Amino acid sequence: MGGSNVLEAAIYTDDETFDLSFLYNYGNIRSINYVVEDMGGYKVVVVYLNMK
Numbered sequence: 001m002g003g004s005n006v007l008e009a010a011i012y013t014d015d016e017t018f019d020l021s022f023l024y025n026y027g028n029i030r031s032i033n034y035v036v037e038d039m040g041g042y043k044v045v046v047v048y049l050n051m052k
Contacts, residue, residue: 005049020047028052 020032031050036043 005051018045023047023049 016036018034018036020034023029023032028051029049030052033048033050035046035048037046
């Protein structure tokens with residue numbers, strides 16, 4: 001059974017997509033999903049990691 005972890009980061013960008021593939025280098029990650037929430041002057045990216 002896998003567990004799950006959630007990371008949250010506030011970033012300043014106009015981009016709607018992000019390359020998070022580098023996270024695969026930091027552990028037993030099965031998949032990465034994320035949601036971008038527009039907060040006006042910045043965006044909040046919530047990253048969901050499905051661990052092996």
